[in-house]
Amino acid sequence: MAVRDLDTHRTNRVDLGEGGLWVTKPLSPDIKKSSIPVTSDTNTQFIQQLQDAKDLNFVLSSHSKLLKSGFSNQTFPTNHLLNAYVRCQNMRRAHQLFDEMPEPNIVSWTSLMGGYIAAGYPMMALSLFAEMPKDFIVPNAFTLSTAINACAFLADVNAGKVVHAYIEMHGYQKNLVVCTSLIDMYGKSNDLVAARRVFDSMLERNLVSWTSMINGYAQNARGYDALELFKEFNRIQPEPPNKFMLACVVNACASLGRLVYGRATHAVIVKGGHESNEVVACGLADMYAKCGCIEFSLKAFRSIRNPSVVPYTSMIVSAAKHGLGEVSFDLFEEMICKGIRPNHVTFLGILYACSHCGLVDKGLDLLTWMQTRHGVVLDLKHHTCVVDMLGRRGRLDEAYRLAKSIVIQKCHEIEGALLWGALLSASRLHGRLEIAAEASKWLVEAGQQVDSAYVTLSNTCAVAGNWDDSQRIRSQMKHVGVSKEPGCSWVEVKGSVYVFYARDVSSCPRSDEVLSLLKDLGERMKERGYVGGSSGSVFVDVEDEAKEEMVSLHSERLALGFGLLSIPRGETIIIMKNLRMCRDCHEAFKLISSIVERDFVVRDVNRFHHFRNGSCTCRDYW
């Protein structure tokens, strides 16, 4: 599955504004006549002024000056004007100017490509690149790294390989920047072998190339490789890491859920004086939250002077994950008061908060409000959140109706699988077999999450007491050759990671204690008013269960994102995913830590790279 979010790059945007890109309109009427004539003496001055111009009005008046000066057919000054339009992100005018140039050169082409990427239209950059040979324009290193950058935004490894081949053929494979773009592109296309091959082939490297490679690992859920490379960087390179690199390293720690590494990185950040950087601090807040330390997370967030929409959104989600819905809503209100405009991710975050705090109606109100007041166009991901929100609370019919009403295109099946997957888990949670069957059918047909679709359907049958079907589905899995990775959970105690498998009896020597604690926690939850759901645990006692996903049928806990508690007989263990840190879990942690320290062997944690948003938990008092 693609780790990266492509939507943020607006790859599918076709609306180019102002009547469309290809509709050329005469620009002259908009350009004010200037009384100051431009002579060849003032040409240099003209260029100097344009070099850092970001104001469109200034650029427009410069344009009219250029027209009057009679130099408008010259490539050099016109390229400066073109760049100024690009800097203003006015691609319509930039492209118009480009079209009017008698002799655009490689710089004109490259600038225009770069502008399109910055404006969110990487496809346009690639079409320009493809058109260049027709005009007998030969790409240079600047053009090639720009083209690779467009492929990176699209995560289009095939296009990237074509450009890569050109690079090799024309001897640009020694160029530092070109290589760095290649590493970035392969990393974002999830081809780490190719990325590493480029990295290893480089004769010289700088901070940017190291960062690109480290980030390649971090973005592909290979946190340990990222940290390993960071260590190597520190060993080999004399210069200290900068904020870019450290932001990537913190991200790697977050994805591993390994507090010890996160804290060590935090120390490096403080030492280097990068703590005040917003992106770094936001990464730290995210890391602490994912490592289970919401207090530190909030502290890191509060250290940001004027948080932008990204840290606010991040913190809203983190608080919600820890069950602090009120904090999420307070943060949301706070950002609105400060005049910070929520974006589409913020709305996902706030829906996520409603979903995980059981506030369905509030979530639905917000949904209407965001459409009417903020003009947000709902996309697949928002709908997935809503399906999840309704489903968790048992409003399965509404969730189902919504899911059915959404048309999922072939190219969005990965995202679509999240929607149907959410519906499937909700069906299992509430024992809605017929919906579970349809959802898993969708997933199997789309070829998405097939293994868990089977297992979840089988478990739904078990919840409904339909043991025969449950078994039948398992046999079917064997028959069609589908198997699932063993479900596991892990916890970090004093810097070591302990891994627990579902139904791995040998790994829980004190299961009686654990089970009685779980039962006790369940009781206390009920006392707090969490109703519904069977509080008993149900298992499918088949041989392969050890390889199955964790089954947890403490449904209310699941429903509230409270943390999975898992399976007895095989007598398990504790899952601390999304646990509410602030309440009873303290006690659970203590027990677990005493058990693991005395009786457990550290497992091979490297196997668990692929758990991207590790929810392993740890506190300092351990």
Added chain:
DNA sequence: ATAGGGTTAG
């Protein structure tokens, strides 16, 4: 004159 790296959901 034009090129490369970082944070947020599921």
